[in-house]
Amino acid sequence: MTTVDPNFEIEAKKEARKARLFSRINTADKWFGVIGLTWVTPLLRAAAGDNPKGQVKEIWRLLCVPLLAICAFLLLWGTLAPKVQTSLGAIPGPAAVWAEAVNLHQDAVRKAEREAVFMERVAERNDKLIAAGRADEVKDIGYTGAPSYYDQIWTSIGTVFFGFLIASAVAIPLGILAGLSPIANAAINPLIQIFKPVSPLAWLPIVTMIVSAVYATNDGLFAKSFLVSAITVTLCSLWPTLINTALGVASIDKDLVSVSRVLKMNTYTKITKLVLPSALPLIFTGLRLSLGVGWMVLIAAEMLAQNPGLGKFVWDEFQNGSSQSLAKIIVAVLTIGIIGFLLDRVMFALQSLFTFSNNR
Numbered sequence: 001m002t003t004v005d006p007n008f009e010i011e012a013k014k015e016a017r018k019a020r021l022f023s024r025i026n027t028a029d030k031w032f033g034v035i036g037l038t039w040v041t042p043l044l045r046a047a048a049g050d051n052p053k054g055q056v057k058e059i060w061r062l063l064c065v066p067l068l069a070i071c072a073f074l075l076l077w078g079t080l081a082p083k084v085q086t087s088l089g090a091i092p093g094p095a096a097v098w099a100e101a102v103n104l105h106q107d108a109v110r111k112a113e114r115e116a117v118f119m120e121r122v123a124e125r126n127d128k129l130i131a132a133g134r135a136d137e138v139k140d141i142g143y144t145g146a147p148s149y150y151d152q153i154w155t156s157i158g159t160v161f162f163g164f165l166i167a168s169a170v171a172i173p174l175g176i177l178a179g180l181s182p183i184a185n186a187a188i189n190p191l192i193q194i195f196k197p198v199s200p201l202a203w204l205p206i207v208t209m210i211v212s213a214v215y216a217t218n219d220g221l222f223a224k225s226f227l228v229s230a231i232t233v234t235l236c237s238l239w240p241t242l243i244n245t246a247l248g249v250a251s252i253d254k255d256l257v258s259v260s261r262v263l264k265m266n267t268y269t270k271i272t273k274l275v276l277p278s279a280l281p282l283i284f285t286g287l288r289l290s291l292g293v294g295w296m297v298l299i300a301a302e303m304l305a306q307n308p309g310l311g312k313f314v315w316d317e318f319q320n321g322s323s324q325s326l327a328k329i330i331v332a333v334l335t336i337g338i339i340g341f342l343l344d345r346v347m348f349a350l351q352s353l354f355t356f357s358n359n360r
Contacts, residue, residue: 179249244286
């Protein structure tokens with residue numbers, strides 16, 4: 001009768017646990033890439049004992065080098081900024097901008113507290129009216145105070161997604177049509193080449209006049225400034241999705257198209273079962289580009305349309321001309337950049353869920 005060496009069994013269990021751990025790390029690596037935290041993977045692998053020296057090189061490349069670049073940028077900014085004098089004073093350095101960001105946060109907290117107090121008083125007033133049998137006098141009074149910085153951020157995000165969704169609803173069907181039909185492609189392509197390079201500043205006056213003429217009421221579901229900004233985003237951001245969708249559909253394997261003919265698929269089945277799954281990676285690439293373009297366009301649109309978002313915040317601070325205005329504008333610029341990065345990561349996460357693309 002053979003006996004199993006206890007040490008061998010212990011080592012086998014250790015190796016099995018290590019293999020399971022590495023498998024989990026590899027699975028998590030895909031999502032670290034999605035959210036922009038690729039440097040976490042070599043840290044976990046080094047901690048698990050997987051070639052620590054090799055992982056140190058990866059940590060240096062993925063984490064230390066970017067951090068050093070950011071530190072060098074901040075040092076250069078802090079050194080050169082005080083030497084540049086403007087009509088509003090010297091360019092604020094990182095410390096001044098951080099202080100202003102803290103002030104904006106504190107101001108947002110105070111405004112939220114004032115709004116909460118106001119809404120509480122309105123609710124108390126309505127309760128008293130109901131208790132007194134005067135329910136017909138109950139009114140839902142909206143808070144009319146100035147929006148906080150966070151409110152303006154959410155306004156901009158809501159506006160860009162509204163315009164982006166409209167653009168996607170228009171661009172994807174047109175792209176599928178252009179990809180499937182050479183005649184439709186010949187008809188749509190000249191319009192793409194003409195309108196794709198048009199600046200949002202050129203679209204804005206036209207959109208403003210049309211919205212003012214068609215949307216005459218001020219009591220509608222959306223404010224005019226919101227619609228003007230969102231439609232301008234739509235007109236400027238639909239082209240990348242349209243072009244990539246058409247390219248993705250036109251690039252479908254010809255053998256698959258032949259199979260669909262042999263199986264006598266109807267148009268709906270062909271699009272849902274064959275066209276969309278094959279073209280999805282390029283469609284998502286177009287959607288990511290469109291959302292990025294829409295976010296850039298939005299800021300300019302909000303400045304001129306006076307939609308109460310980040311664009312209007314930048315314009316108001318520029319017009320204000322106080323000693324803190326320049327620092328606030330830089331805070332807004334950094335906020336715009338960070339949100340743009342996060343929006344791209346959100347779209348890439350969706351792309352990773354629905355496609356097999358590995359592009360980051």
